Amino acid sequence: RQVTVQRKEKNFQGMLEYYKEDEPLLIRNLVTDLKPQTLSGTVPCLPAYILYMCIRHADYVNDDLKVHSLLTSTINGVKKVLKKHNDDFEMTSFWLSNTCRLLHCLKQYSGDEGFMTQNTPKQNEHCLKNFDLTEYRQVLSDLSIQIYQQLIKIAEGMLQPMIVSAMLENESIQGLSGVKPTGYRKRSSSMVDGDNSYSLDAIIRQMNSFHSVMCDQGLDPEIIQQVFKQLFYMINAVALNNLLLRKDVCSWSTGMQLRYNISQLEEWLRGKNLHQSGAAETMEPLIHAAQLLQLKKKTPEDAEAICTLCTSLSTQQIVKILNLYTPLNEFEERVTVAFIRTIQAQLQDRNDPQQLLLDFKHMFPVLFPFNPSSLTMDSIHIPAALNLEFLNEV
């Protein structure tokens, strides 16, 4: 339980003063040694607000060296934490939220009218008076990009081992296993034998966990959307690449299961209000591959339907899947060479990329839209658990 120290007896103007020699202690208690759990139940991004209030006091007393020193120590402290916790999603998300919030504060209180349109008169009183921190904003923006990249790398590392078994191998639709192609042993995507299979539920549970951590920490909704767009792109790329290389999963039944799995993921996006993030659109090649597996592949009309529907797959990918396609049983025919030639003839004018496989490490450029806070600095309380009693409220 958090104990909050309320010191509002004086007219608090939303500034925090400290002796220069206490700066290392401030950075240690607020940045390098801080555990995000210490702040559960408090205002999200509290460290960012505290740091801004310290910067504001240094600005107020016109101490440029103190501002330089605090910002440099903060940035180096954040980098140190990230290096130490380079596989910790919660810690990385926490510092992404706080770095972005500090960047938003430096904009919101910069005095630049373009960033002040949503400020209350009280918030306008909390603007910097002496210094223009535009260059430091650039550094914080660069740092935010680095942290975002680390966050994606961690999340991808956690999700990637689940993708093939959850999307292509796991059978959650009842009765589908009976219509699997015969003659193929169930393959494991792992190097070692054993039960390493994951269901789609495991992916959804993991994404629920990512989502709740980022929301609880007050990460900007636009950034959360970009995280999931990136993760959905990777799910699409890893699953499609595997499909393009494995005969045993190129079947009607896998197509059916795959389409069902993608629908579950689309529903998850809608449930989290992330349907406008662009995440679902990144799955289009995989959706088209699932459709290709399910469509009839015999007549010229079937070829026409495939060419009309599978617009997110290249000719090379369509042909590859058709070549790998495995009939369910002796009653279903293989795709004929003539059918594949018809497809190739119909698609010859397409300007397709040359490579067969998708670059699953591709990253979309990230944007950090300005997101001012409605919070007023003088309403912020510092929990005793932070051990920052050496900060004086001004």
Place this chain on the structure above:
Amino acid sequence: TSQRPARPRVLLKAPTLAEMEEMNISEEEESP
């Protein structure tokens, strides 16, 4: 109403992120 400063704010020059890291490394090397 916003309280505008009478004089323009002074631009504080900042090192880049890479320069900051270099400075940090050399400081750490110097300390025992």
